[in-house]
Amino acid sequence: MPTLMLFLCLGTLVSRASSLEFRYHNTAEVQEYLKAVNRNYSSITHLHSIGKSVEGRNLWVLILGKFPTKHKIGIPEFKYVGNMHGNEVVGRVLLLKLIEYLTQGYLSDPVVTHLLNSTRIHILPSMNPDGFEASNRNCLYSQGRFNKHGVDLNRNFPDAFVQNDKGEHELEVWAVMDWLKSEPFVLSANLHGGAVVASYPYDNSNGGKVELQRGSSIAPDNDVFIYLAKAYSFSHNYMHNGQSCYGSTVFKDGITNGYYWYPLQGGMQDYNYIWGQCLEITLELSCCKYPPEKELPGLWDDNKDALLAYMKLVHLGVKGQVLYSDGTPVENAIVEVEGRKNLCPFKTNINGEYYRLLLPGNYTFKVTIPSQEAMMETLYIPYGPDMYSALKHNFIFQRSRNSSPDVTPSTESCVSKLRNQEAGRSAALLASHLTVLLLLALGRFLL
């Protein structure tokens, strides 16, 4: 018996030695780690930088999947982004741990194996490495929150509801905007700290049209967003209980509409959804933004199942291609779901692909391409995540020889039209501006 115990102890020591330590790794160490993972697991990982921070640090993304180097038709693209606010560091640690878990579990753990065989997973552990290096180990304050130019990156994206910029953005924001254009992302989460809640779009509103309901700014895919947020909070060890931080609001079921919590302009989740056709939620993972290292194993334990469960939801709904009958894909076909007036319509990519996250049920689709009558089809959509695949369905058009060139509007023009329609609503916007300023003045700390 004593021999057996000694053996078990040694076994534990050996496996610990080769695993990622629960501590805060600096930017250089993270880079080393990602390179080592990429070397050791070259067939299921691909490492690339999506750009540089203001101080010239690479924004490394590790891609995991059976086909890591490029998009394959029918395999949905998923992403996790951490550490956008440089002093909110739990997500950064969890994402490195998740990378370890996924690589070590491939072909041994069935959930991990199914996930990596069916999904391409992109992980950006730190969107704001300059902020991370500038932050100090503090639970509440905001040193390190901003990028090197003192800009809050989660206020620096184009905003669909208000003209908030002159087309100028921070390097880190440009990198993410370009990244969104480079892959047909379907689902995403942005990991923050300072509260414990899953917050979903919209974060902003134009102040009183269809989307503003009882203090929430409701997106056309609200049912899906609530499902996504609850999937995280209920798979988390306690987020769903509603955790108050330092006496702050208790969130029922551990979820909230972003605008209902507090309105903000230029946020990343609204941008992903409206401009990128990628549903994104914001996960606040701990009351303390920069907790002591001894709490990190517990935080991983609290979040591990939720991080995995959330990724599986990339397989909700329906996916497929819009094709001519001879098999040629139709790019920029508009794929609409009846009853969901998306601000910018979802369009097919260069392969004619579309992905629509929807809860099980019957839905009528309207598919529009230039110079042909729109196609309407009703589909029954089952629950895909358990099978690691959304329903597959192609929409086939008869080719018309004399078809005119593509005239579908770009996302940019769709959003500028939207802003112009709302130009008359500046009074309401000013009011929401004032609310934010007032809250800040009252000393509410930033999340």
Ligand SMILES: *[C@@H]1O[C@H](CO)[C@@H](O)[C@H](O)[C@H]1NC(C)=O
């Ligand atoms: C990579 O493999 C080497 C050699 O087996 C090992 O020492 C190292 O811990 C591994 N690193 C990672 C991050 O997997």
Ligand SMILES: *[C@@H]1O[C@H](CO)[C@@H](O)[C@H](O)[C@H]1NC(C)=O
């Ligand atoms: C995943 O793909 C690998 C490599 O092709 C294959 O060996 C394995 O059987 C697949 N596993 C599952 C669960 O799909």
Ligand SMILES: *[C@@H]1O[C@H](CO)[C@@H](O)[C@H](O)[C@H]1NC(C)=O
């Ligand atoms: C979907 O439509 C089918 C066929 O009309 C019907 O039998 C089924 O009950 C519907 N399912 C739901 C969930 O509405």
Ligand SMILES: [Zn+2]
């Ligand atoms: Zn934050």
